[in-house]
Amino acid sequence: MRKKRARRSILTVAGIVAVIAIIIALLVVFSLNRSSDSKVDVEASSSDHGLVVGPDDAKHKVVIYEDFLCPYCGDFEAATRDDLAELAAEGKVQVDYRPFVLLNQAGPYSELATSAFAVVQEKSGDKVAKEFHDLLYENQPAETGPFPKAPELVDLAVEAGAEESAVKDGITKLAGKPWAEAATKAAADDGVQGTPTVILDGKQFQEGNTVEEYAANLVKKVS
Template identity: 50%
Template sequence: MSNKPKAQAKAEARAARLAEIKKAEKAAERRRNLMIAGVAVVVLAILGGVFYFVSRSNDVEATDAGSSKYGVTIGSKDAPHTLVIYEDFLCPACGALEEATGERLTKLADEGKVLVEYRPFTLLDRFGPYSAESASAFGVVLEESGPEIAKKFHDILYANQPAEDAESFPGSDWLIEKAVEAGADEAAVRPGIEEGENDWAKEATKEAFEAGVQGTPTVLLDGETFTGKYEDLWKALED
């Protein structure tokens, strides 16, 4: 009797075990990443305005709000302060930051106290296509519908943010639906959003990396990386 079936069975068993080991390693890595992001989310939820923000990016190039082609600004150019927020629409810590600061920053911007620029780019593409596709869709809406609608689209994406470890992510039809909800004309934005990752997102990502941004969210106050308590941020902006 031939030993080939036994050998083949052993080989298949080894391959199956190896596949399970690799799967477990990937799951462990994902849990570690989620744990890091999750800590930021929990701290924001518990401490709110006294959250101690420490950027994961060091030596980020000094920049002022309104100086990039790859972002959207709110507020007056004559405001005494500028705030730049580098973000990824899939990043849970960015979602928590938006939830904790979005309304208050909008109010301060409306009062002429700060010019805020949101700069989405692609960082978490290792989790799937949504990071790149959402940033690309934002670029399409900004170019086709203007900054006011793009800011509304920005807010809607965070209000409906998918989980970083989701089994599947929203696709182009969902992004188009949210863009239309923000006020975009579907005929104007559909072709670009259906294209998927585009040059806008690629260039925004390139600009962020060249500036030294290594993680999201990265916040710059008056051109310098901000690390400290949010109460210090509010004090600087409101005084």
């Protein structure tokens, strides 16, 4: 009798362990599927000084002036990227990302990254440039450094989908510097003095005391 009870207990425990293992496996698969599906695939196109996502006939037009070294831009990008991409895919908003060089006094990285963005956009197209744009923020250095060098940005460009042979020389030799200078001049001409600066439907958007509030309020406005 005791042996039968012990056997039943072992079988019960084994059954519970098996069920738990199945549940964990299902949760892992669900999590992986969710992660792979979470990034919205939205069409991108070039603007005069940046990159546009969303249709021309969208109800709301957003312009984001940004510096790839600006930590607030990084926080703002992380807080808005997925929502703005989804809203752009739904046709509710068009977003014009306009990187330029603001923090050049901190070192050469801002110019290097902006120049690299221009090279990737020219040589590999807008879709790859958008992915590169996002990767620059995901791998953003501290404002005080140490800063990635050109070879590291080439690696990011390749990760974004660029052919190394198409972008390596341009990134290394700052071939996009004239574009970066023109974008910086255009931002200054538009009265931009800090980053991120957001223009919503032709007017500067300033609702929020923190980056998180600023981002949430913008998404709410264009939803």
